[in-house]
Amino acid sequence: MIDTHSIMYITNRPDITMVSGEGSWLTDNEGKRYLDFMQGWAVNCLGHSNPGMISALEQQARKVMNPSPAFYNEPMIDLANLLTDNSCFDKVFFANSGAEANEGAIKLARKWGQLHKNKAFEIITFDHSFHGRTLATMSASGKPGWDTMFAPQVPGFPKATLNDLSSVEQLINENTVAVMLEPVQGEGGVIPAELEFMKDLRALTKKHNILLIVDEVQSGCGRTGKLFAHQLFDVKPDIMTLGKGIGGGVPLSALLCTDEVASFVPGDQGGTYNGNPLMCAVGISVIQQLTAPGFLDAVMAKGAYLKNKLLKLSDELGLDGERGEGLLRALKLNRDIGPSIVEAARLMTPQGLLINAPRPNLIRFMPALNVSNEEIDLMVDMLSQLIAQAPK
Template identity: 50%
Template sequence: MEQLKQLTDELLHDASSSLLFVANRPEVVMERGEGMLVWDTEGKKYLDFIGGWAVTCLGHSPKVITDALQQQSTQLVNVSPAYYNKPMIEFARMLTKLSGLERVFFGSTGAEANESAIKLARKYGTLRKGGAYEVITTTRSFHGRTMAMMAATGKPNWDKMFVPQLPGFVKVPFNDLDAMAQAINPNTCAILIEPVQGEGGVNEASIAYMQGLRKLCDEHGILLILDEIQTGLGRTGKMFAYEHYGIMPDVLTLAKGIGGGFPLSAMLAKEAYNLFEPGDQGGTYTGQPLGMAVGLAVVGEIIGRKLPERAAEQGAYLQAKLKEVQAKYGLTEIRGKGLLLAFDLPKPLGAELVSACMAAGLLINAPSPTAIRLMPAYIVTKAEIDEMIHILCKVMDQLFGK
């Protein structure tokens, strides 16, 4: 054990002296993972209810991904986005058939997919809306960390970072249809919204709101862009979150679960918005064979194992277990869909709870001081949910003095 601790200390020293500081990370180095579990370099085990921020939808190191990487890496890793490749075409066919949207552009990150959607919306505004360029987003939203996506994001105080921000984004309150209607003007080309705000604290759009947005976009001839970076491909208990609302978007963005942990994203659009010309959009790693093979394997697994239905079932069980202890700990507003869930704390002790749970072998996330977010893999079992609740309650007993 002493040797393992020494190794960890050396790694942490190297991290502090070589990595650019961007986050306060705990003094732990993760080394391996399997299923719902990860282990650090000292051999300590953690039950993972963060899932890489809703990324490891199949759990850690699933065989389907390792097999896809191994097989494709012996055939073709990268060729150039200037050429077609077989898994690119196969994955495009799978996603368009699955979503009902006829065209797809592949990227590596959610922010890249959202950037692509904004470019497409502005191209549409240029060609068909007299140069309209504004995109309406909402407060408490999160769309990525590029300069444009930070301008689109509605997180508090982000409008003061890295100024001047890219112009052309108008923000209105989430779930307020009247505010959205009033914000639409001749310069508007699109509305960009998350059906469930993840980073904002797992805030769900109402059915009336989403259906109202679809109607507004149709009436004004503007695009409805749904950011399903976090909610897409089974996370909410449906293949896509828009299915909960009985609507179809014009443009859809996907990432996180699409690669099960491999960096991969996609922007899908209706045929009517297949508007880019050569040179308008691209990227070195767009549609590269290795990523496409992983995407095919992951999404194929989600479909074949009916994992959206499993996410709905396990999410309902998790919500029920939280409600059993809700009164005891003063938890409020247990919310979310499928396996994207959150609850509010009686005191602003989110960071303290996350830290204490990690010490007890449980990984959870606090998007704010008063909110806890849970995003386990779709493969989570009821026994693992029971274990999570047991650890959580034990820690809350200590923290809240119950």
């Protein structure tokens, strides 16, 4: 029994402690190994204990850890340039979490609205979306029940329906400054935006002179097989947020925008650890590895491999198929057994399996982007046993 009495209770956790990890595997305090297809909810894009990230962290720690955000530092500059060189954006603000990046995007859009849209402030978001756990980002989210959890909400976030352009158009008025969406709704059940919808949405926002914000906290940084998920649709947003994968396991996020939208002035935005050189050094290693020749092509191939394995499993067990992009995928179950499958997977012996059920009838997969086909095969075999044994 481990003594956890000093840890604030916010979620149910099993009575184990994770003590080490390598690649796609985690090991607990009792020596049991787990095949990790959650990877910190898509955070560890290069798996556990990535050598390049460790080296970057060690080297930067010997130089300077925190010179203060009042000064430039080399990793901050280099990572910002790396991101703009590989995207359609011109300016970068670094933060510590996806929620903080999204909070910054909301502030930036409202500031732009004050200057260019007669103080317009409303940002259209979507049902079942997830943008973070600050008050503003919870209000922006379309997660059921969140509108009353810490009421009253922050106003200004009318909700549309993903892949329904008319639902967006009906909400546009003189107060609308932006539309904000996840190219793939992760927490909502791994629901991808459709190609035609994304292209038409970009055209609609341009028609009304409002901003398009893509929240790529979960879907960005190679997760879909493209460096950024919006590249799947060949659209150019005005603002993008990154988190999770950009740090590969350390607390790092980013807010990116075009020159036309960059409108903050001193005092508008900041943060004690924003642009921290220790975190940015790791981020450089992550992005360099993701943009290495052939890496994203391999992610796309592994995503297709996982998709085909899940479809075959679905056919064999009479399930409802799968959906997703790249290595962000979900298996659609034909009954509400997701949470029980997740628990049974962790308890498997001699080695466990770590997966996630964002909805009772879904299993979500967010493996390391360098996962092997053999590890995908093993995961599917383990999952097949669990579902076959589950109550009908």
